Amino acid sequence: MKAEVNNSVVYSRPQLSIWKRSLNARTALLYLLPSILLFTVFIFYPMFRTIYLSFFLTDQQGVAALFVGFENYTYLLQDPSFRNSVKATALFVLYTVPTGIIIALFLALLANEKLKGIGFFRTIFSSTMGISVAASSVVWLFLFHPSVGMFNRLLSVLNLPQVQWLLDPEWALISVSISTIWLNTGFTFLILLGGLQNIDEHLYESAKIDGASYWYQLRRITLPMLSPTLFFIITITLINAFQTFGQIDILTKGGPSQATNLIVYSIYREAFINYQFGTASAQAVVLFICILVITILQFKLGEKKVHYQ
Template identity: 55%
Template sequence: MSGIGYLSPALVILGVFLFYPLLKTGYLSAFITDVRGRAVRLAGWENYLDVLTSSTFLPSLRLTFLFALMTVPSTIVIALLLAVMTNRRLRGITLFRTTYASTMAVSAAAAAVMFRALFHPSAGAFNTILGMLGLPEVGWLTDPSLALISVALTTVWMSLGFNFLVLLGGLQSIPDELYEAAMIDGAGSWRRLVHVTVPLLSPVLLFVGIVLVIDSFQSFGQIDILTQGGPAGSTNLIVYEIYQNAFTRNEVGFASAQAVVLFLIVLVLTALQFKISERKVHYQ
């Protein structure tokens, strides 16, 4: 009983901010709601059928998958390279580690505002650099073919700090004796990375991959500040679509059904990652 007492504050917080909203979302997904989000008529599976036949849900889902493909592998590769570079006993290396990890202290809103300034068509640093190189200016956030890439670039930068720290911690847990044995066998830096580092780091890589996939499907703040789902719906990812249905169009029941479908999709993707990776992950 004493254990429950110690856990009760955390359980209350989780109940109020996690479990209750989850149950409420599932409940509202079966109802037609009014403009205040109150259930007025039982819809059963009607909302879910509307989701699957919606002209906006499936395109936003496709964009979300594309967004995940842009951000997840890029973040893992860059964070791993930074972790490998800083996993050395050198004077001043702590400064570099702190710099690379600093992005985790920046909120999504602050990062989006900063990148919005960098992406500005006339005064932004990116177009200024292009002008200095004699290249034409680019509409980073106004060109439908570039807007999603720009949001993905912002997201990769935002995600680097946390994933860099996790991967660096994983690297520091690998015994030095294994690298010494590989060097004696004549393995170069690349072979040591592929045949020693990556296999022994596979549990951490699996964790990082799962977290990044979930985060990519939940991206909202940077999209709301940078593009508001535009231009021409090119960055209307699934969570922003749910937000618009719930708080702009006041279709809370329909949006709740979309949220439940998103939850099931993320659950299936996570299970697939575990299933596909179980033979490739090596636990010490």
């Protein structure tokens, strides 16, 4: 396969092709090495460490002390507090995801109209994207204040009974959901607006020539053409809703009566307040499995209705 010509080695074409592929693979691996190291340190190692700790009882430093197998998972299934966290998380996702997407879609449809000064409103609608969770939560903490908050003052002006927004178990989760919807609207609006602006204008022109109404165009052109963007934003918003933590910690700290004790906050309390890292790790694994299953189902069922151009 090789021959000596003028004291040099000449490789055949198959050998040269294999050598080039090997060189390309080594070059690609070199470029990917920083990302691989970052993923290993910040994602893969914590994930496998969490799974490992979920089978142990730990000391206060988080060191595995006693192997208990699936006892941590059995304990979670029998724990009323964890079941309450699952229920609160499911309600929170139900409150925030559909409502937030519908509001953002409505704003995006308005901002997509060719009107004078619409750029100002686009900036206002997307402005919440630049606000941190901590800052926005502090603002909402004052708005929900039972005595000096704007909402209760407005109710007083309307001669309506005041509401203990963050102190009443029936209102606390709704209040946190409202602040979350407001915070996430900017990002969702911006993505949906970008999707709307990528729709071919000739489709609307042809529909107008045929006498199609606005609502017909919305049903037959806008929503089908926007379906890839909607599918993406639903997936991202759903995952983010399951991982909500900052608003809960600042506004309610899981209360009152554990009404807002979402799974992520329950994990935090179990690990860094009760120092039960084994149980907290088991909750984290359960949350990961729930998000994974929901995401897979969404891709299996929802992607069938997505229309790619």
